[in-house]
Amino acid sequence: MSVVFKKGQTLSRGDLDLFLTNSSGNVANAAEITYAIYFSDNQVDVLIGDPARIPENPAVGEYYASLRIPATASYGTYRIKWAIRELVNSPIQNVVQEFGVVTDDSVSSYSMSAEMKSMVDKLRILLRDQNPDKFYHFRPPEAEAVVGQYNRVFGQVWEDYELMEYLERALDWWNMMPPETENYRTVEVLVNQKPAWRTPILQGAIVFAAMALQANWIVDEFDYSIGGISLNIDKSSKYEGLKSSAESQWQTATEMKARTTKIIRGLVQPKYGIGVRSAFGPNVGRGVLSPRNFI
Incomplete structure (x- = not known):
C-alpha cells in the first residue's frame, strides 16, 4: 500500500x-x-x-x-x-x-510507478548520475552506506524524489506549450500513450535539475586573492551552460510539437458538465459540485 x-x-x-x-x-x-x-x-x-x-x-x-x-x-x-x-x-x-x-x-x-522509475533512470543517465562510484570526479564522499547489498561510498547528486519533481514540472511546462495537451497530465500516461515525447520531457527535467544546482552554488561562490595567490569558486556558470544547452533542445522540441500535433479532437470536458444536485433537480449551469462525504 x-x-x-x-x-x-x-x-x-x-x-x-x-x-x-x-x-x-x-x-x-x-x-x-x-x-x-x-x-x-x-x-x-x-x-x-x-x-x-x-x-x-x-x-x-x-x-x-x-x-x-x-x-x-x-x-x-x-x-x-x-x-x-x-x-x-x-x-x-x-x-x-x-x-x-x-x-x-x-x-x-514516496513511491514510484514503473513508468516513473524508467524516466528517472533515463534522466540519471543523461545527467551522468547513474553510477556515482564509477563517475566520481572530485566530489566529497558521503558516509559509506549499503544500498542493494552493495557498498556505496559516493552519493548521487540528485535524490529520486527531486528528479520526480523535475519530470513533473517539465511535463506541466510541455503541456502548457501550444497546442495544449492536457490529456497527458501524468508521466505514466505520457509514457504509455505518447512515448515519442519522453525525450523532450527529459530535456525539460535537465533544465530544472541544473537550475536547482545553480541556485545551490551561487551562495557558495567567492573570489579571493592575497599575496599573489588567488582562489576562485565559480560553478553556477557551468550549470548555467548545461541549462542553456538543454533549453535550446527543449525549444526545438516545442517547435516540432506545434508542427506535428495538427489535430486536436474537440474539447476535452466532462460528459454532463459541472452542476449542483439539489431537490429542485439537476443544474448543469455554472456552479460548484461539492465532494461527497466518505460515508
Missing part, C-alpha cells in the same frame, strides 16, 4: 484516479462506471456507504473518486473497487485500488 490519506482530507483529482483506454490504446470513456469503498477488517471487506458511487469525469478516459475522509473514519486499510462496463453490452470488469487512512503524525514516503 503506497497511497495514504488522513482524517478530514478531501480527495480530488490526482488522488484516486483511473485512466481508461480502448483496444487501440486511445483514451476512451466507459459506457458505465461506478465505485464502492470498503474497509479491510481482518481480510474481510466491509462496505461503506453507497455500493454504486458515481466518479467524476474531468477528461476523456479519466475518472476519480471525489470524497472526504470523515473525522470518524477508522485507521487502517481501505479498498476502492471500480465496476467498469466498456460498452453497453459488455460484461462488467472490476478493478481494485488500495489506500490507507493514517494518523496525523505518520510519516509518508
Whole structure:
C-alpha cells in the first residue's frame, strides 16, 4: 500500500484516479462506471456507504473518486473497487485500488510507478548520475552506506524524489506549450500513450535539475586573492551552460510539437458538465459540485 490519506482530507483529482483506454490504446470513456469503498477488517471487506458511487469525469478516459475522509473514519486499510462496463453490452470488469487512512503524525514516503522509475533512470543517465562510484570526479564522499547489498561510498547528486519533481514540472511546462495537451497530465500516461515525447520531457527535467544546482552554488561562490595567490569558486556558470544547452533542445522540441500535433479532437470536458444536485433537480449551469462525504 503506497497511497495514504488522513482524517478530514478531501480527495480530488490526482488522488484516486483511473485512466481508461480502448483496444487501440486511445483514451476512451466507459459506457458505465461506478465505485464502492470498503474497509479491510481482518481480510474481510466491509462496505461503506453507497455500493454504486458515481466518479467524476474531468477528461476523456479519466475518472476519480471525489470524497472526504470523515473525522470518524477508522485507521487502517481501505479498498476502492471500480465496476467498469466498456460498452453497453459488455460484461462488467472490476478493478481494485488500495489506500490507507493514517494518523496525523505518520510519516509518508514516496513511491514510484514503473513508468516513473524508467524516466528517472533515463534522466540519471543523461545527467551522468547513474553510477556515482564509477563517475566520481572530485566530489566529497558521503558516509559509506549499503544500498542493494552493495557498498556505496559516493552519493548521487540528485535524490529520486527531486528528479520526480523535475519530470513533473517539465511535463506541466510541455503541456502548457501550444497546442495544449492536457490529456497527458501524468508521466505514466505520457509514457504509455505518447512515448515519442519522453525525450523532450527529459530535456525539460535537465533544465530544472541544473537550475536547482545553480541556485545551490551561487551562495557558495567567492573570489579571493592575497599575496599573489588567488582562489576562485565559480560553478553556477557551468550549470548555467548545461541549462542553456538543454533549453535550446527543449525549444526545438516545442517547435516540432506545434508542427506535428495538427489535430486536436474537440474539447476535452466532462460528459454532463459541472452542476449542483439539489431537490429542485439537476443544474448543469455554472456552479460548484461539492465532494461527497466518505460515508
